[in-house]
Amino acid sequence: MSAGLPLFDVPPLPGLAERADLIDAAEEAALIAAIDASGLTPFRFQQWEGLRLTRSLGWHYDFARGTVAEAAPLPEWLLPVRARAAALAGLPAAALEQALVIRYDPGAGIGWHRDRPVFDRVVGVSLGAAAAMRFRRRTERGFERVTVPLPPRGGYALSGEARGLWEHSIAPLAAPRWSITFRSLAGGR
Ligand SMILES: O=C(O)CCC(=O)C(=O)O
Numbered sequence: 304m305s306a307g308l309p310l311f312d313v314p315p316l317p318g319l320a321e322r323a324d325l326i327d328a329a330e331e332a333a334l335i336a337a338i339d340a341s342g343l344t345p346f347r348f349q350q351w352e353g354l355r356l357t358r359s360l361g362w363h364y365d366f367a368r369g370t371v372a373e374a375a376p377l378p379e380w381l382l383p384v385r386a387r388a389a390a391l392a393g394l395p396a397a398a399l400e401q402a403l404v405i406r407y408d409p410g411a412g413i414g415w416h417r418d419r420p421v422f423d424r425v426v427g428v429s430l431g432a433a434a435a436m437r438f439r440r441r442t443e444r445g446f447e448r449v450t451v452p453l454p455p456r457g458g459y460a461l462s463g464e465a466r467g468l469w470e471h472s473i474a475p476l477a478a479p480r481w482s483i484t485f486r487s488l489a490g491g492r
């Protein structure tokens with residue numbers, strides 16, 4: 304297991320940390336199989352059904368109520384990767400109480416959003432197809448934009464401005480991609 308190299312000497316966004324090779328290819332394959340077997344369902348928001356398949360663990364965000372509710376605990380197979388995600392973010396592993404696992408089939412992406420404020424820190428791990436995370440924030444002169452690569456087996460952590468001020472999105476891809484997003488709860492527990 305390599306410790307992984309930072310992808311940037313100077314982060315392109317304040318509050319963004321990225322690391323290549325957070326996991327190796329064998330771990331990636333095992334995680335993909337485990338995600339596929341985890342009981343994914345199409346992401347739903349009101350009447351709208353997304354193309355991406357998701358499962359929430361630890362905590363589940365209820366879009367109708369705007370609150371979090373307890374979900375099934377994080378399974379054993381997520382704990383080693385959570386430990387590395389936490390190290391990337393400089394957090395104790397137990398602080399990352401929520402995990403959202405996603406499969407993006409070809410044509411699926413995720414639209415512009417900021418993660419819900421019930422969550423605090425956000426740490427993602429990418430599996431499968433290489434993607435890019437697009438960031439934008441509104442300025443007086445229009446949107447300021449930054450795009451960062453999301454290489455498979457790499458991780459990223461959002462805090463500060465990258466977490467709170469900038470929106471992010473991922474364009475649909477031609478090949479499948481999986482991700483694991485760990486989050487801490489705002490206000491701690
Ligand atoms: O798939 C990813 O890496 C990002 C997912 C994301 O932005 C989210 O679930 O809030």
Ligand SMILES: [Fe+2]
Pocket residue numbers: 416417418471
């Ligand atoms: Fe997000």
